[in-house]
Amino acid sequence: MKTTVTTRDVGDVKIVELHGKITIGAGDLQMREAIHAAVSGGATKLIVDMKDVTTIDSSGVGELVGCYTTATNRGAKLKLLNLPPKISDVLTVTQLITVFDVFTNEKEAVASF
Amino acid sequence: MTESSAPSPGPIVLWLSSRYENLELGQAVLEYVCRLRGIENDAEHWIGVALREALANAIKHGNRQDPSRRVMLSLGGSANDLEIVVGDEGEGFETAAVADPLAPENQMKTSGRGIFYMKTFMDDVTFSRDERGGTVLTMRKHIGSDQKKGVQTR
Numbered sequence: 001m002k003t004t005v006t007t008r009d010v011g012d013v014k015i016v017e018l019h020g021k022i023t024i025g026a027g028d029l030q031m032r033e034a035i036h037a038a039v040s041g042g043a044t045k046l047i048v049d050m051k052d053v054t055t056i057d058s059s060g061v062g063e064l065v066g067c068y069t070t071a072t073n074r075g076a077k078l079k080l081l082n083l084p085p086k087i088s089d090v091l092t093v094t095q096l097i098t099v100f101d102v103f104t105n106e107k108e109a110v111a112s113f
Numbered sequence: 114m115t116e117s118s119a120p121s122p123g124p125i126v127l128w129l130s131s132r133y134e135n136l137e138l139g140q141a142v143l144e145y146v147c148r149l150r151g152i153e154n155d156a157e158h159w160i161g162v163a164l165r166e167a168l169a170n171a172i173k174h175g176n177r178q179d180p181s182r183r184v185m186l187s188l189g190g191s192a193n194d195l196e197i198v199v200g201d202e203g204e205g206f207e208t209a210a211v212a213d214p215l216a217p218e219n220q221m222k223t224s225g226r227g228i229f230y231m232k233t234f235m236d237d238v239t240f241s242r243d244e245r246g247g248t249v250l251t252m253r254k255h256i257g258s259d260q261k262k263g264v265q266t267r
């Protein structure tokens with residue numbers, strides 16, 4: 001299954017949708033590129049929608065943390081939307097789930113900035 | 114033999130070239146073994162996460178992504194114990210020197226969580242060296258009604 005990353009705008013909020021695997025040599029770099037492009041393009045409100053993520057590995061988690069830091073350092077906010085239970089578990093065991101603002105509803109996520 | 118147990122093909126051993134694409138091959142073989150042994154999907158998922166971390170480390174840190182260096186993958190064990198061995202042709206490493214990803218100063222690091230995930234999702238993870246100095250990683254997962262580890266499903 002191919003990893004795809006799509007980006008869309010809801011008002012001034014950039015929503016980055018990830019599909020498939022966010023793993024080493026695959027989706028990890030695509031995710032970084034999409035988020036960095038959004039931040040470089042001036043976006044300050046970012047939502048990463050993970051509804052269709054099937055697997056994430058430590059590289060994907062590392063990239064996600066890196067993207068969060070990049071966004072924060074540039075004055076942007078990065079939030080997570082629709083974490084599948086297994087993806088949420090992977091973030092929980094490494095105590096990262098508390099780092100991120102996590103939403104289950106897009107409207108609420110958009111309104112939260 | 115009167116005890117009935119899930120059929121096991123005996124250990125399956127593969128030699129993989131050091132390319133990340135081969136993670137998919139490892140995962141596919143794991144799926145095959147799990148079907149054969151009646152290992153349920155949730156357990157398979159977490160074993161797969163650990164397997165991918167193990168193979169990724171062998172490819173990246175062990176063999177430094179040199180496609181001419183090989184990664185050995187073996188899937189075996191007994192009826193109620195899945196054993197995965199991953200070997201590489203690298204220089205090995207000092208396991209004691211690996212940083213704790215849960216330490217506050219490491220929380221926002223972009224790497225260093227792979228071995229922790231393996232240890233979290235498998236019952237037993239041990240590292241040793243082969244005669245040439247490469248890393249040999251052995252992971253075990255107990256298979257059966259009393260799956261003692263893994264993440265609690267909600």
Ligand SMILES: Nc1ncnc2c1ncn2[C@@H]1O[C@H](COP(=O)(O)OP(=O)(O)O)[C@@H](O)[C@H]1O
Nearest residue numbers: 170171174175203205206224225226227228248
């Ligand atoms: N097969 C290996 N060969 C050499 N070094 C390894 C191997 N596996 C792990 N390591 C070392 O252990 C460290 C921690 O591995 P891991 O927890 O997977 O984190 P990461 O891969 O993100 O660095 C690696 O950075 C590397 O130094």
Ligand SMILES: [Mg+2]
Nearest residue numbers: 058170227228
């Ligand atoms: Mg690793």
